[in-house]
Amino acid sequence: MRADGVRNQRKVLDAAMTAFATDGLSVPVAEIARRAGVGTGTVSRHFPTKESLYAAIVSTRVEEIVAKAGELAATRPPGEAFFAFLSYMVDQAAENRGLAQALAGAGFDIEAAAESGGHDLAGVEAGLLTRAQSAGAVRPDVTNADVKALIVGCIAREQPATDPIARRRMVEIVSAGLRA
Amino acid sequence: MRADGVRNQRKVLDAAMTAFATDGLSVPVAEIARRAGVGTGTVSRHFPTKESLYAAIVSTRVEEIVAKAGELAATRPPGEAFFAFLSYMVDQAAENRGLAQALAGAGFDIEAAAESGGHDLAGVEAGLLTRAQSAGAVRPDVTNADVKALIVGCIAREQPATDPIARRRMVEIVSAGLRA
Amino acid sequence: MRADGVRNQRKVLDAAMTAFATDGLSVPVAEIARRAGVGTGTVSRHFPTKESLYAAIVSTRVEEIVAKAGELAATRPPGEAFFAFLSYMVDQAAENRGLAQALAGAGFDIEAAAESGGHDLAGVEAGLLTRAQSAGAVRPDVTNADVKALIVGCIAREQPATDPIARRRMVEIVSAGLRA
Amino acid sequence: MRADGVRNQRKVLDAAMTAFATDGLSVPVAEIARRAGVGTGTVSRHFPTKESLYAAIVSTRVEEIVAKAGELAATRPPGEAFFAFLSYMVDQAAENRGLAQALAGAGFDIEAAAESGGHDLAGVEAGLLTRAQSAGAVRPDVTNADVKALIVGCIAREQPATDPIARRRMVEIVSAGLRA
DNA sequence: TATGAATGAGGGTTCATTCAT
DNA sequence: CATGAATGAACCCTCATTCAT
Numbered sequence: 001m002r003a004d005g006v007r008n009q010r011k012v013l014d015a016a017m018t019a020f021a022t023d024g025l026s027v028p029v030a031e032i033a034r035r036a037g038v039g040t041g042t043v044s045r046h047f048p049t050k051e052s053l054y055a056a057i058v059s060t061r062v063e064e065i066v067a068k069a070g071e072l073a074a075t076r077p078p079g080e081a082f083f084a085f086l087s088y089m090v091d092q093a094a095e096n097r098g099l100a101q102a103l104a105g106a107g108f109d110i111e112a113a114a115e116s117g118g119h120d121l122a123g124v125e126a127g128l129l130t131r132a133q134s135a136g137a138v139r140p141d142v143t144n145a146d147v148k149a150l151i152v153g154c155i156a157r158e159q160p161a162t163d164p165i166a167r168r169r170m171v172e173i174v175s176a177g178l179r180a
Numbered sequence: 181m182r183a184d185g186v187r188n189q190r191k192v193l194d195a196a197m198t199a200f201a202t203d204g205l206s207v208p209v210a211e212i213a214r215r216a217g218v219g220t221g222t223v224s225r226h227f228p229t230k231e232s233l234y235a236a237i238v239s240t241r242v243e244e245i246v247a248k249a250g251e252l253a254a255t256r257p258p259g260e261a262f263f264a265f266l267s268y269m270v271d272q273a274a275e276n277r278g279l280a281q282a283l284a285g286a287g288f289d290i291e292a293a294a295e296s297g298g299h300d301l302a303g304v305e306a307g308l309l310t311r312a313q314s315a316g317a318v319r320p321d322v323t324n325a326d327v328k329a330l331i332v333g334c335i336a337r338e339q340p341a342t343d344p345i346a347r348r349r350m351v352e353i354v355s356a357g358l359r360a
Numbered sequence: 361m362r363a364d365g366v367r368n369q370r371k372v373l374d375a376a377m378t379a380f381a382t383d384g385l386s387v388p389v390a391e392i393a394r395r396a397g398v399g400t401g402t403v404s405r406h407f408p409t410k411e412s413l414y415a416a417i418v419s420t421r422v423e424e425i426v427a428k429a430g431e432l433a434a435t436r437p438p439g440e441a442f443f444a445f446l447s448y449m450v451d452q453a454a455e456n457r458g459l460a461q462a463l464a465g466a467g468f469d470i471e472a473a474a475e476s477g478g479h480d481l482a483g484v485e486a487g488l489l490t491r492a493q494s495a496g497a498v499r500p501d502v503t504n505a506d507v508k509a510l511i512v513g514c515i516a517r518e519q520p521a522t523d524p525i526a527r528r529r530m531v532e533i534v535s536a537g538l539r540a
Numbered sequence: 541m542r543a544d545g546v547r548n549q550r551k552v553l554d555a556a557m558t559a560f561a562t563d564g565l566s567v568p569v570a571e572i573a574r575r576a577g578v579g580t581g582t583v584s585r586h587f588p589t590k591e592s593l594y595a596a597i598v599s600t601r602v603e604e605i606v607a608k609a610g611e612l613a614a615t616r617p618p619g620e621a622f623f624a625f626l627s628y629m630v631d632q633a634a635e636n637r638g639l640a641q642a643l644a645g646a647g648f649d650i651e652a653a654a655e656s657g658g659h660d661l662a663g664v665e666a667g668l669l670t671r672a673q674s675a676g677a678v679r680p681d682v683t684n685a686d687v688k689a690l691i692v693g694c695i696a697r698e699q700p701a702t703d704p705i706a707r708r709r710m711v712e713i714v715s716a717g718l719r720a
Numbered sequence: 721t722a723t724g725a726a727t728g729a730g731g732g733t734t735c736a737t738t739c740a741t
Numbered sequence: 742c743a744t745g746a747a748t749g750a751a752c753c754c755t756c757a758t759t760c761a762t
Contacts, residue, residue, distance in 0.1 A: 005721070028756060030724095039723040044758065104284070139353070146350055153333010153354075170326055173319070174333070177357025182741065185746055209732060219748045224733060226746090365742070388735060390745095399744040404737065464644070499713070506710055513693010513714075530686055533679070534693070537717025542762065545725055569753060579727045584754060586725090 009046045011036040016043075017057050020098030025054065054098070058110055059117040061099060065092070066114075069124040079137025082128045086147065086178075087171045090154040094167055104152045139180050150174045189226045191216040196223075197237050200278035205234065205288065235293045238282050241272060242294045242301055249304040259317025262308045266327065266358075267351045270334040274347055284332045319360050330354045369406045371396040376403075377417050380458030385414065414458070418470055419477040421459060425452070426474075429484040439497025442488045446507065446538075447531045450514040454527055464512045499540050510534045549586045551576040556583075557597050561637035565594065595653045598642050601632060602654045602661055609664040619677025622668045626687065626718075627711045630694040634707055644692045679720050690714045 015036035019027045033040045047053035072081040093100040102110045114121035132138040154170040195216035199207045213220045227233035252261040273280040282290040294301035312318040334350040375396035379387045393400045407413035432441040453460040462470040474481035492498040514530040555576035559567045573580045587593035612621040633640040642650040654661035672678040694710040
């Protein structure tokens with residue numbers, strides 16, 4: 001691959017990340033191209049569809065998330081790791097409107113994208129949860145789906161930037177509820 | 181009002197409710213018309229804009245909700261009333277993805293719609309919450325916005341009809357977290 | 361024809377006359393029905409198309425105009441009659457946006473409507489002009505089409521109500537130009 | 541700008557000019573696209589709204605008109621300049637029904653468009669008129685609005701191309717009427 | 721390879737006309 | 742016969758994707 005091709009792909013990815021985070025999934029491709037300083041054709045060349053572009057971004061994000069989950073699992077006791085991960089996810093989503101929309105199930109299947117990118121997001125999430133449950137830190141009847149729904153619930157509505165204090169309060173509330 | 185007009189308005193409302201629930205707020209008006217078995221003009225006659233159609237759907241619900249809140253406030257102790265209302269709202273939203281999206285703030289201001297319909301939804305919600313807080317049943321730092329977000333969080337997002345058992349569990353979790 | 365039918369037809373005609381005069385030819389049929397206090401179906405029953413409704417109105421108007429032309433021709437010397445008619449037409453059009461649009465050729469053939477209504481509008485206009493020309497009061501090379509164009513030119517643009525003083529001035533200017 | 545873009549923009553402008561002239565301002569954008577041999581999106585790309593397309597057509601003309609007015613004012617005595625400009629405007633409008641409609645004020649504010657394009661059309665027109673009035677060549681009570689209305693009156697409305705002889709006659713008539 | 725112009729389906733809304741009530 | 746609800750084509754505009762330059 002040519003050097004300028006790599007450079008442009010990078011620019012598109014960066015621009016798209018910001019654009020999705022700021023404006024949500026409905027941001028026009030042309031707007032992403034504009035921000036990247038390239039033509040719309042260049043965006044399409046590197047990412048044939050808008051969805052594939054979003055998938056690429058999510059993929060990076062998922063990589064970070066999986067890494068974070070692994071780190072937490074390795075360095076902290078089960079319950080603490082689980083709740084720290086919950087808090088981390090809420091922060092991620094709160095700062096990224098596109099991610100929040102994807103988690104809320106609006107127009108993009110984040111787990112499928114992770115899987116096709118070779119990351120077992122569902123697996124690490126399940127791991128954190130079951131270990132926390134085994135350790136008696138979390139109610140035994142809670143499912144992974146529950147946790148994801150509650151993460152979404154911790155992000156106040158469409159505001160571009162949520163109040164961090166409110167966010168902390170929400171995480172606290174949900175965490176308290178989840179505790180065994 | 182003429183019989184066929186009433187009938188078609190009903191059909192449009194029903195179709196819209198299903199369509200919004202199935203496909204989200206972005207469902208085309210033409211699709212709603214198709215499901216209702218009427219022309220697009222008929223939809224527009226009864227509901228001049230797409231937003232007004234959505235408002236109508238939400239509005240009926242809001243009426244019921246406000247009535248329910250009043251009843252609970254009148255017949256039960258503060259804390260019990262509040263948590264019963266929370267549970268009731270989750271059930272409502274679970275059966276109506278349109279309502280859920282409205283609560284989530286996705287593209288529609290439900291409170292404004294309620295107000296313009298003469299219903300003080302925000303008021304009754306705040307009433308239930310503050311009374312429960314005064315009675316020491318709910319954390320004093322929780323806001324109305326928090327409660328709404330958590331309601332949304334209690335509903336899994338993808339499916340039209342959530343598993344009722346999971347829903348109960350979610351309500352339990354959130355309620356536990358909210359308790360003082 | 362039934363009495364109520366006649367009454368409604370009258371109401372529709374009156375409402376349409378006002379509506380066309382006020383809002384121009386593009387006023388919706390439903391608006392005319394509303395003003396007449398009847399249903400849209402009633403309008404369509406009496407006047408199958410919007411054009412036929414406008415034709416009926418123009419017809420009455422044309423009747424008046426032809427009568428006015430005849431009266432002027434009978435009671436005044438040729439030149440005076442012609443210029444008085446010119447002034448009269450400008451006043452008519454200025455007070456009636458629909459008529460002005462029709463004279464300006466926007467979407468309705470007024471002369472054809474007159475003819476199909478049995479009125480020889482073109483004839484009486486030509487009569488006034490040629491007699492004025494024979495009497496040496498008007499330039500001999502002027503045509504009927506010129507006169508009509510100049511009438512339109514005397515009506516300032518889309519204003520609902522033109523300044524009458526400006527209108528007088530315009531008539532004066534055009535009249536002066538037309539004189540032999 | 542790319543060659544094909546320029547070419548298509550030209551085609552759209554040409555088609556629009558003809559279409560507006562033939563069918564009036566109400567011609568659909570799709571019809572303009574069809575005549576230009578391009579898709580509707582191409583029209584919208586070059587001219588985001590229908591009004592902006594119309595403005596562009598008028599705008600080119602306005603530029604020429606302002607230049608012409610400046611030239612006449614610089615090279616001829618006041619009265620002669622004014623009447624030459626009148627004649628010129630009539631010729632322009634006769635060849636361009638879009639311009640004629642704009643002058644007639646039908647659905648488009650030509651002066652505002654000129655101003656936003658940086659051209660002081662109203663100013664140069666007023667300059668020519670007041671200088672001609674100061675020189676005693678034109679009636680002192682005539683306004684700019686009068687002149688514009690009379691220009692419109694010089695153009696027969698139906699046909700795309702007016703008979704030039706009739707046009708000369710009309711200009712003569714109006715000029716005679718305007719003289720002090 | 722990058723560009724950005726071209727495409728055209730699809731969106732919501734309006735309205736003259738038709739037809740069940 | 743009056744009514745007004747129903748119709749659906751037509752309007753302008755947006756945007757993901759394709760393709761000539």
